[in-house]
Amino acid sequence: MDEISWLIWAFAVSDAPVERFLTKKNWIRTISLNSSELILLFCYNSPDMTRSSELRPIPTRHPRSDREWIESLAPDHADFNSALTDLREYLWNGIRHTFKGSGKIGEEHLEDFCQEALMRVLSKRNSYSGKSRFTTWAMKVAVNLVLSEIRKKTWQDVSLDAFDDTEPFLDASRGNGLFSPQERKLFRKEMAELCNKLIQESLTDRQRTALVYHMKYGMPLEEIARRTGSNRNSIYKLLHDARMKLKQEFERSGVDRDDISALA
Amino acid sequence: MKMKTGMKMPLGSKHAKILVLMAKDSREDELDCESVAENMDSYAEYVLNSGESSRLILLIENHLKLCKDCAEEFKLLLGALKASERLL
Numbered sequence: 417m418d419e420i421s422w423l424i425w426a427f428a429v430s431d432a433p434v435e436r437f438l439t440k441k442n443w444i445r446t447i448s449l450n451s452s453e454l455i456l457l458f459c460y461n462s463p464d465m466t467r468s469s470e471l472r473p474i475p476t477r478h479p480r481s482d483r484e485w486i487e488s489l490a491p492d493h494a495d496f497n498s499a500l501t502d503l504r505e506y507l508w509n510g511i512r513h514t515f516k517g518s519g520k521i522g523e524e525h526l527e528d529f530c531q532e533a534l535m536r537v538l539s540k541r542n543s544y545s546g547k548s549r550f551t552t553w554a555m556k557v558a559v560n561l562v563l564s565e566i567r568k569k570t571w572q573d574v575s576l577d578a579f580d581d582t583e584p585f586l587d588a589s590r591g592n593g594l595f596s597p598q599e600r601k602l603f604r605k606e607m608a609e610l611c612n613k614l615i616q617e618s619l620t621d622r623q624r625t626a627l628v629y630h631m632k633y634g635m636p637l638e639e640i641a642r643r644t645g646s647n648r649n650s651i652y653k654l655l656h657d658a659r660m661k662l663k664q665e666f667e668r669s670g671v672d673r674d675d676i677s678a679l680a
Numbered sequence: 681m682k683m684k685t686g687m688k689m690p691l692g693s694k695h696a697k698i699l700v701l702m703a704k705d706s707r708e709d710e711l712d713c714e715s716v717a718e719n720m721d722s723y724a725e726y727v728l729n730s731g732e733s734s735r736l737i738l739l740i741e742n743h744l745k746l747c748k749d750c751a752e753e754f755k756l757l758l759g760a761l762k763a764s765e766r767l768l
């Protein structure tokens with residue numbers, strides 16, 4: 417028995433939170449493994465399942481129904497290995513195509529995230545409700561995980577001191593044919609003052625902070641949640657309440673769609 | 681890490697129109713990110729196969745207009761599905 421097999425066997429019989437150990441990447445992370453993940457580890461450490469950044473030729477196979485996917489991804493199913501290979505290839509193809517070249521992340525990280533995604537799909541497959549095809553659902557799970565990881569990686573070391581919160585609301589530098597540059601400048605200035613006033617006076621401190629970091633600096637909701645000890649849904653709700661409040665205030669101040677198009 | 685609060689001049693010029701438009705599109709019965717995430721796969725199939733609209737579809741579209749995080753995720757999902765279609 418080689419080292420990794422011994423480790424997995426030892427963890428399997430202990431049935432306790434364990435460290436996952438992948439020889440290829442030297443990963444050590446503390447997570448709980450379930451039986452299907454253990455089998456996945458075995459598969460990934462066997463020669464014919466070695467990960468490669470290059471896609472292998474597309475195997476000839478019959479398309480699986482959603483039910484067949486679910487059944488064959490059970491660790492004790494005879495078709496488990498081939499289903500897992502096919503699913504990995506399917507996810508990797510989509511993930512690689514979509515995220516590669518975004519400049520945010522190297523291919524090696526992308527492969528790691530994709531493998532994490534495969535594990536998550538496997539462990540969550542019983543929550544698949546059948547509202548879409550299984551493969552669409554699996555891709556959704558994978559994209560969500562990879563994007564979350566990329567956002568985390570992009571934002572984790574960003575210091576808030578890097579942001580300049582003194583930039584004026586409107587610079588009134590652009591114009592179009594509807595207004596003279598002077599009229600336009602005045603209008604944009606008025607709108608700027610109104611927006612600033614409403615943001616300052618109508619929103620709570622939490623709403624204002626979330627709005628500014630999200631809109632001005634593009635900080636993802638998840639990152640705001642992480643930094644404020646909240647969750648994405650609560651931050652969305654916070655922003656929703658802020659928007660509803662501003663909507664009310666804009667209506668009260670007589671801002672209509674024509675005003676908005678004049679701002680373009 | 682704490683967030684800086686009490687900002688005096690919050691948003692840059694390019695965000696003014698977006699802010700007003702977003703306020704206009706806001707509604708009491710908006711879906712939250714969790715509900716959109718739950719339905720994003722069926723919505724992707726609706727878009728890819730030109731399916732029939734429904735109230736849920738309209739609410740998802742409203743959310744995607746208002747939530748750039750979910751909108752980005754959805755765009756990436758569509759791209760990934762299209763890229764992998766040939767493998768099915």
Ligand SMILES: [Zn+2]
Nearest residue numbers: 712713747750
């Ligand atoms: Zn959202």
